[in-house]
Amino acid sequence: MKRSLLASVSLLLLLAGCTPGPGNQMMEPGQGPKGPDSPTRGMGGMGGHMNQGNAWPLQASEGSRELTIPEVLERGQNADFDYEVVAKEGTTEFYEGTLTETYGYNGDLLGPTIRLKEGETVRVKVRNELDEPTTFHWHGLEVNGAADGGPHNPVSPGESQIVTLNVDQPAATLWYHPHPHGQTAEQVFKGLSGLLYVDGTEQKELGLPQRYGVDDIPLIFQDRMFDQNRQLNYDVLMNNDGTTGDVSLVNGTLDPELTVTQPQMRFRILNGSNARTYTFRLSNGASFTQIASDGGMLREPVDREELTLAASERAEILVDFSGTEAGEELALTDAEGTALLPFKLAFDKEEKQPDLKQGTAGQPFLTEEEKALPVSKRLELFGMMEMVTINGQKFDPDRIDLRQRKGVTEVWEVYNQPDMMGGMAHPFHIHGTQFKIISRDGKEPGPHEQGLKDSVQVEPGERVKLLVTFPETGIFMYHCHILEHEENGMMGQVEVY
Numbered sequence: 001m002k003r004s005l006l007a008s009v010s011l012l013l014l015l016a017g018c019t020p021g022p023g024n025q026m027m028e029p030g031q032g033p034k035g036p037d038s039p040t041r042g043m044g045g046m047g048g049h050m051n052q053g054n055a056w057p058l059q060a061s062e063g064s065r066e067l068t069i070p071e072v073l074e075r076g077q078n079a080d081f082d083y084e085v086v087a088k089e090g091t092t093e094f095y096e097g098t099l100t101e102t103y104g105y106n107g108d109l110l111g112p113t114i115r116l117k118e119g120e121t122v123r124v125k126v127r128n129e130l131d132e133p134t135t136f137h138w139h140g141l142e143v144n145g146a147a148d149g150g151p152h153n154p155v156s157p158g159e160s161q162i163v164t165l166n167v168d169q170p171a172a173t174l175w176y177h178p179h180p181h182g183q184t185a186e187q188v189f190k191g192l193s194g195l196l197y198v199d200g201t202e203q204k205e206l207g208l209p210q211r212y213g214v215d216d217i218p219l220i221f222q223d224r225m226f227d228q229n230r231q232l233n234y235d236v237l238m239n240n241d242g243t244t245g246d247v248s249l250v251n252g253t254l255d256p257e258l259t260v261t262q263p264q265m266r267f268r269i270l271n272g273s274n275a276r277t278y279t280f281r282l283s284n285g286a287s288f289t290q291i292a293s294d295g296g297m298l299r300e301p302v303d304r305e306e307l308t309l310a311a312s313e314r315a316e317i318l319v320d321f322s323g324t325e326a327g328e329e330l331a332l333t334d335a336e337g338t339a340l341l342p343f344k345l346a347f348d349k350e351e352k353q354p355d356l357k358q359g360t361a362g363q364p365f366l367t368e369e370e371k372a373l374p375v376s377k378r379l380e381l382f383g384m385m386e387m388v389t390i391n392g393q394k395f396d397p398d399r400i401d402l403r404q405r406k407g408v409t410e411v412w413e414v415y416n417q418p419d420m421m422g423g424m425a426h427p428f429h430i431h432g433t434q435f436k437i438i439s440r441d442g443k444e445p446g447p448h449e450q451g452l453k454d455s456v457q458v459e460p461g462e463r464v465k466l467l468v469t470f471p472e473t474g475i476f477m478y479h480c481h482i483l484e485h486e487e488n489g490m491m492g493q494v495e496v497y
């Protein structure tokens, strides 16, 4: 029993009315899932107001298992639909000899990668084999409200639906996950998430690595916590300000290692956590190149030494391993320097490097007209725990909060109203659109944010202006993507007509 969380402690905390969290002094570092033989970690810098600092420190990956690469979903031969996605219960052997109950799409945990082509229309049969309602939400895909899979599109247990997805947006790394009213956070926590790629032509034109699982690697980062029976006990772990854990999973793999077989690698990173914000670095401090944000390629590639992704955000990066010495220890780490994904280098140095061609640089990110547009929608994020609101209100499925005409561009200003204790960052997400960040507190976004986005981290006291166009009609959610905040009502609806 190398890792056993004292579930009884959690239960006590629960009975005492507090949610387990690292800020809580009742929980000693040594009681984390890695058990007494794990190195003791300091708990410095935490406590006080619930904020990112309040997430559990992550355990380093032992690198004992090769990273799982999700399969690519095959197109079927059926006359009525092209793809089938089934939400189901399963079990996963995270720890040898123990089966953990999990949820997955078409399998036991997570889901296959769906690859759609820009410009195509596909029919996806979605089927719910859980014994609770779920929905199938295509996060970042600009489809109409009926196909979006938000809380208004539930699929009952045992039922299926065929949804038509009209793929009309540039190449991007998107994802899919459930969105049933009140059950999203738990279903995601138990394992329902998958990647959805839009494949376009620019990726080829740019000369990017694109061999799936070889030099084009999906990386879904999620933190979890296991109880003493090594189960994912959401009810006990649930934290109203965002459930975090001390175990880092990548593509559902515990203690992963990635064998790097090419000197130039492309990583498509999804922060699929319920709440945690990650800051990624390379353990040797080397820089890497960010090429894409949530909704596609950046205006131009940007060299970075760290990459921060809030819950639900994605980025694509290129890492050049050619200068790395054999035997050198290298890993993708978090901000604390904890190795989340160690690399094993196994490539031929002679392998030719792809030349990265220019992006769309040359065209400005925003036109003068776009920059001059007045703000027409104002949203104020406020609160913490159960008290979270947008414009003073909690989500009401029967209330339409905003209306916007299809195809008409508006400026949304999102303000994160701090509270007496400072407040916390909220990753703000809008369905049915890929927007541009016009400014943060009046300042133009950095080059790494000069690309399409569907989620944006808004810091306490910060005012972010977004350029928002909906290409399709329907009712779309906007919400904080800390899933527990979303469940607690930090969500509204825009009707696009």
Ligand code: C2O
Pocket: 137, 139, 177, 179, 312, 429, 431, 477, 479, 481
């Ligand atoms: Cu990731 Cu409401 O969505």
Ligand code: CU
Pocket: 137, 138, 139, 140, 429, 430, 431
């Ligand atoms: Cu979404």
Ligand code: CU
Pocket: 388, 425, 426, 427, 480, 481, 482, 485, 490
């Ligand atoms: Cu929030």
